[in-house]
Amino acid sequence: xxxxxxxxxxxxxxxxxxxxxxxxxxxxxxxxxxxxxxxxxxxxxxxxxxxxxxxxxxxxxxxxxxxxxxxxxxxxxxxxxxxxxxxxxxxxxxxxxxxxxxxxxxxxxxxxxxxxxxxxxxxxxxxxxxxxxxxxxxxxxxxxxxxxxxxxxxxxxxxxxxxxxxxxxxxxxxxxxxxxxxxxxxxxxxxxxxxxxxxxxxxxxxxxxxxxxxxxxxxxxxxxxxxxxxxxxxxxxxxxxxxxxxxxxxxxxxxxxxxxxxxxxxxxxxxxxxxxxxxxxxxxxxxxxxxxxxxxxxxxxxxxxxxxxxxxxxxxxxxxxxxxxxxxxxxxxxxxxxxxxxxxxxxxxx
Numbered sequence: 473x474x475x476x477x478x479x480x481x482x483x484x485x486x487x488x489x490x491x492x493x494x495x496x497x498x499x500x501x502x503x504x505x506x507x508x509x510x511x512x513x514x515x516x517x518x519x520x521x522x523x524x525x526x527x528x529x530x531x532x533x534x535x536x537x538x539x540x541x542x543x544x545x546x547x548x549x550x551x552x553x554x555x556x557x558x559x560x561x562x563x564x565x566x567x568x569x570x571x572x573x574x575x576x577x578x579x580x581x582x583x584x585x586x587x588x589x590x591x592x593x594x595x596x597x598x599x600x601x602x603x604x605x606x607x608x609x610x611x612x613x614x615x616x617x618x619x620x621x622x623x624x625x626x627x628x629x630x631x632x633x634x635x636x637x638x639x640x641x642x643x644x645x646x647x648x649x650x651x652x653x654x655x656x657x658x659x660x661x662x663x664x665x666x667x668x669x670x671x672x673x674x675x676x677x678x679x680x681x682x683x684x685x686x687x688x689x690x691x692x693x694x695x696x697x698x699x700x701x702x703x704x705x706x707x708x709x710x711x712x713x714x715x716x717x718x719x720x721x722x723x724x725x726x727x728x729x730x731x732x733x734x735x736x737x738x739x740x741x742x743x744x745x746x747x748x749x750x751x752x753x754x755x756x757x758x759x760x761x762x763x764x765x766x767x768x769x770x771x772x773x774x775x776x777x778x779x780x781x782x783x784x785x786x787x788x789x790x791x792x793x794x795x796x797x798x799x800x801x802x803x804x805x806x807x808x809x810x811x812x813x814x815x816x817x818x819x820x821x822x
Contacts, residue, residue: 686734
């Protein structure tokens with residue numbers, strides 16, 4: 473008798489240690505540990521600290537996921553792990569943990585692309601993706617517009633990426649400029665609640681008619697914020713943190729939504745999926761919902777708990793691969809910290 477697949481997903485690409493368990497499209501349970509507080513004093517993620525934190529968190533977080541799902545380790549039929557991209561030292565820890573479990577249980581192992589995981593996270597909330605859709609991935613390390621068919625069977629087409637800082641990086645850097653702490657996304661969002669998004673007219677880069685339609689650039693925006701803060705401080709005036717935060721946030725959101733909606737319309741599609749850590753931003757969610765409703769586009773965004781890095785999204789890709797009868801990667805899969813997204817499953821090294 474064939475067992476129902478129960479897929480364990482392992483995520484360790486940055487500062488979250490995630491284990492998730494998915495079966496036939498349903499999230500059974502997950503465990504998540506974050507080392508963000510350990511990086512706060514450095515204003516960004518320190519790879520060695522992240523790797524040690526993953527080592528410490530791996531077993532307890534796996535136990536939390538198993539308990540949350542109500543399954544035993546022996547019930548796991550397949551394992552999927554982020555094998556890239558990400559911080560090299562961090563990816564290695566999660567991949568080693570995944571290989572250990574797969575070897576001990578003698579079950580298949582899939583090496584998964586981290587960004588495909590973000591796209592798959594939405595399926596845990598809203599069901600299968602449509603036949604064709606546009607996916608906006610917006611996170612600490614990545615800002616990309618993708619054209620996606622079947623997530624695990626079809627090649628993934630990059631329509632555009634960021635030329636410099638990812639949106640999440642820009643949030644971190646501006647938060648540091650404003651003395652708000654780390655990580656930048658949540659603290660900027662909280663500060664912006666009391667601010668006026670129209671108080672400062674910050675640049676919306678790559679939006680002129682001759683610019684690449686789906687390409688992003690956020691370094692100029694970050695510089696404009698820095699100059700504004702510098703000018704105000706030089707004049708001896710108090711820095712209006714809430715207004716600057718709100719105006720900066722609005723500038724980022726305007727560009728993200730405009731380009732993503734343009735991609736949907738240009739391709740003649742009707743679904744936009746927004747995923748990644750910055751997709752948890754309330755302003756982005758609200759503006760995207762308003763714009764998509766006006767254009768007759770179906771908007772899909774996972775709940776905030778599935779936007780940030782987590783093991784459930786990697787398990788979701790593994791589950792899709794199992795159901796597509798994909799060949800497992802096997803224990804020979806290597807970490808690829810700079811993996812380019814061409815497909816959901818990363819190829820074995822040649």
